[in-house]
Amino acid sequence: MLELAILGLLQETPMHGYELRKELATKLGTIRAAISYGTLYPTLKRLQTAGWITESASDPTMIPPMTSKRGRVVYKITADGKERFADLLAQAGPETYDDAGFGVHFAFFSRTDRATRLRILEGRRRRVEERREGLRDVLSRAAGRLDAYTLELQRHGLDAAEREVRWLEELITNERSGRAPAGSAGELDIPATEPGESPPEPPRPHQDRP
Amino acid sequence: MLELAILGLLQETPMHGYELRKELATKLGTIRAAISYGTLYPTLKRLQTAGWITESASDPTMIPPMTSKRGRVVYKITADGKERFADLLAQAGPETYDDAGFGVHFAFFSRTDRATRLRILEGRRRRVEERREGLRDVLSRAAGRLDAYTLELQRHGLDAAEREVRWLEELITNERSGRAPAGSAGELDIPATEPGESPPEPPRPHQDRP
DNA sequence: GTAGCGATGTATCGGGCCGATACATCGGGG
DNA sequence: CCCCGATGTATCGGCCCGATACATCGCTAC
Numbered sequence: 001m002l003e004l005a006i007l008g009l010l011q012e013t014p015m016h017g018y019e020l021r022k023e024l025a026t027k028l029g030t031i032r033a034a035i036s037y038g039t040l041y042p043t044l045k046r047l048q049t050a051g052w053i054t055e056s057a058s059d060p061t062m063i064p065p066m067t068s069k070r071g072r073v074v075y076k077i078t079a080d081g082k083e084r085f086a087d088l089l090a091q092a093g094p095e096t097y098d099d100a101g102f103g104v105h106f107a108f109f110s111r112t113d114r115a116t117r118l119r120i121l122e123g124r125r126r127r128v129e130e131r132r133e134g135l136r137d138v139l140s141r142a143a144g145r146l147d148a149y150t151l152e153l154q155r156h157g158l159d160a161a162e163r164e165v166r167w168l169e170e171l172i173t174n175e176r177s178g179r180a181p182a183g184s185a186g187e188l189d190i191p192a193t194e195p196g197e198s199p200p201e202p203p204r205p206h207q208d209r210p
Numbered sequence: 211m212l213e214l215a216i217l218g219l220l221q222e223t224p225m226h227g228y229e230l231r232k233e234l235a236t237k238l239g240t241i242r243a244a245i246s247y248g249t250l251y252p253t254l255k256r257l258q259t260a261g262w263i264t265e266s267a268s269d270p271t272m273i274p275p276m277t278s279k280r281g282r283v284v285y286k287i288t289a290d291g292k293e294r295f296a297d298l299l300a301q302a303g304p305e306t307y308d309d310a311g312f313g314v315h316f317a318f319f320s321r322t323d324r325a326t327r328l329r330i331l332e333g334r335r336r337r338v339e340e341r342r343e344g345l346r347d348v349l350s351r352a353a354g355r356l357d358a359y360t361l362e363l364q365r366h367g368l369d370a371a372e373r374e375v376r377w378l379e380e381l382i383t384n385e386r387s388g389r390a391p392a393g394s395a396g397e398l399d400i401p402a403t404e405p406g407e408s409p410p411e412p413p414r415p416h417q418d419r420p
Numbered sequence: 421g422t423a424g425c426g427a428t429g430t431a432t433c434g435g436g437c438c439g440a441t442a443c444a445t446c447g448g449g450g
Numbered sequence: 451c452c453c454c455g456a457t458g459t460a461t462c463g464g465c466c467c468g469a470t471a472c473a474t475c476g477c478t479a480c
Contacts, residue, residue: 002466018427018429018430019428026348026356027356029341029364030363030364030366030367030370032466033341036467037432037468038432038433038466038468038469039466041431042465042466072428072429072430103363106359107359107363110359110360131239131243134239135239135240138239147320148320148390148391149318149320150237150317150320152391153313153316153317154239154240156240160370160373163370167366171362180359181359211437212436226458226459227458228456228457228458229458245437245438246437246438246439247438247439248437248438249436249437250437251460252436252460282458282459283458305468422479422480423479423480424479425477425478425479426477427474427477428474428476429474429475431471432471433470434469435467435468436465436468437464437465437467439462439463439464440462440463441460441461442461443458444459445457445458446455446457446458447454448453448455449453450451450452
């Protein structure tokens, strides 16, 4: 999961670990509060070993001071890494539909073609619906067996599940009719890839108002 | 976290692993789908080593057949284990306020005294409020920097956070005025603690839902 | 000036939890 | 009679986390 997120961010611009962590935190703030360094650095090492990213010392953005005793390490995505990123984005395993997996995929939807977006949204919807049904079962069948607080917890969970299904339904409808999310702001932004890199991102059929 | 949940369930009645997993799934269905055996069995071993639970072979509920080649293993909580459970229930570290930690604690609120309940609810509220503020910041300050999908994700997360704060607020109010959750069903059940232990579980008024 | 402090920055270690996998028994339906 | 799905116990590799350690930079306070 982290792999996908890191590759995605490095595709926009090279970064060092600390920066990466902050970007991760704002981009995936809904999913996980902040990635631990105990996760980040080993993962970066792993990606490097696999050849998806490369490490280059000292950073040009820090021009004047920085006597560089121990320079920061800047990570950059490779061609193989970009390929890997595209693969991860498009392919959907079961882990694509849990909270974390879905969140990461969704966060990079602007780099995903519409067919894949729909596939993922529908997969996620199915997942949440199953969860919702499970909770309904518990609340109807096992109601007498559980104490008031446990029941309240289930009720709150059920409410959240129902709400998410509705949210997903709305997103799916929008996708089908060729609209961007909905949003109050949000430019079409992020060119990121050089011209002539990937076929995705269909004509971008504008977006009309809510 | 799992430790607390297992101790809590075994306090009600002895069980074997498979059963434990199912109970865990229904009681904590909102928190984690189903606990993995790769987690459960090592944890049970750990609890056993620590002396909180004991393992006894073959199960009386399976009276007639069961030629018992490899009997099921029934786990039972010890006196030390009950003490440990009480400690874990009352003490609140930072991990008590994340999604999983809070969920488990809340699920055992009927075994917790009111003061602790309030402390935990307020701690959780603070946590969720921080998260909410973080999301608001991103949405106002970094809005132009993020694509439409990422923004939509943040918006949805913000909505969920606001909703949870309201939910917690309601629960806190109820606690202060000496009411149980709200519930549609759910007996006062589970004596569990010997008489003369805690004052909790006051009467239960009502409150409707939409 | 210098001492502390908070932000920036890289890195490791022990441990919890997960998914995949293996293996074994039991009741029932085809 | 045989296979299948539910019941049941158990291990292994691997991801990810929190705690910890260490070093530099720019700022404020004394």
